[in-house]
Amino acid sequence: MKGIIFDLDGVLVDTAKYHFLAWKKLADELHIPFSEKENELFKGVSRMRCMEILAEMGNLKLSRKEQIEMTDRKNNWYIEYISQMDESEILPGALEFLQEIKMAGIKTSLGSASKNAVTILEKTGLAQYLDAIVDGNSVSRAKPDPEVFIKGAEKLELAAEECVVFEDAKAGVEAALKAGMKAVGIGSPEILGGAHMVFPSMKDLKLSDLGDL
Numbered sequence: 001m002k003g004i005i006f007d008l009d010g011v012l013v014d015t016a017k018y019h020f021l022a023w024k025k026l027a028d029e030l031h032i033p034f035s036e037k038e039n040e041l042f043k044g045v046s047r048m049r050c051m052e053i054l055a056e057m058g059n060l061k062l063s064r065k066e067q068i069e070m071t072d073r074k075n076n077w078y079i080e081y082i083s084q085m086d087e088s089e090i091l092p093g094a095l096e097f098l099q100e101i102k103m104a105g106i107k108t109s110l111g112s113a114s115k116n117a118v119t120i121l122e123k124t125g126l127a128q129y130l131d132a133i134v135d136g137n138s139v140s141r142a143k144p145d146p147e148v149f150i151k152g153a154e155k156l157e158l159a160a161e162e163c164v165v166f167e168d169a170k171a172g173v174e175a176a177l178k179a180g181m182k183a184v185g186i187g188s189p190e191i192l193g194g195a196h197m198v199f200p201s202m203k204d205l206k207l208s209d210l211g212d213l
């Protein structure tokens with residue numbers, strides 16, 4: 001393993017709660033019941049695909065123009081929430097792990113579906129720990145397509161088999177495997193069973209816990 005590619009939401013920071021609040025606001029306006037349970041389906045999924053899922057939940061037929069107008073509004077609420085973020089919102093153990101792998105000379109990239117990734121990395125101070133950034137602005141195909149991770153390896157000038165992906169979403173684990181990379185799941189083994197290893201969180205995680213991945 002020469003490089004690690006990190007998902008953002010759910011691995012390095014908990015922005016899922018802000019996505020939830022913003023989607024909930026839109027769902028309420030559209031009179032679509034929306035709880036944390038429904039929000040699970042949105043994790044790791046691109047913004048437009050989330051909008052399509054929400055419309056399906058409410059049996060709404062929306063034009064492309066209406067979908068774009070609604071996702072823009074959702075995104076404006078989301079940007080308001082994340083503008084308040086700081087380093088206290090880095091998930092437990094993530095910073096310590098990033099520091100350890102940097103010391104060990106392992107290269108790092110972001111591999112996120114979010115178009116707001118750079119703002120979040122700057123607000124939390126995480127940008128300095130990443131050698132490359134691949135986010136929703138740099139890919140045309142969303143996870144489970146492997147494009148985001150393939151581009152991450154390219155930017156790090158590493159082969160796929162030299163990279164390990166850290167992911168909290170099923171679609172992300174699938175994307176990592178399709179890219180020919182090893183996958184480490186962060187979260188529940190029931191959801192992330194396809195990954196090579198699964199840890200409940202990055203709290204107390206050490207490089208040596210990855211064995212010979």
Ligand code: B16
Pocket residue numbers: 007008009010019042043044045046047050075111112113114115116117136169
């Ligand atoms: P945005 P990740 C994903 O981030 C989120 O998990 C997902 O819920 C969100 O819809 C997606 O980013 C797009 O985010 O609306 O900011 O472009 O887990 O891939 O880091």
Ligand code: MG
Pocket residue numbers: 007008009010011043044167168169172
């Ligand atoms: Mg995620």
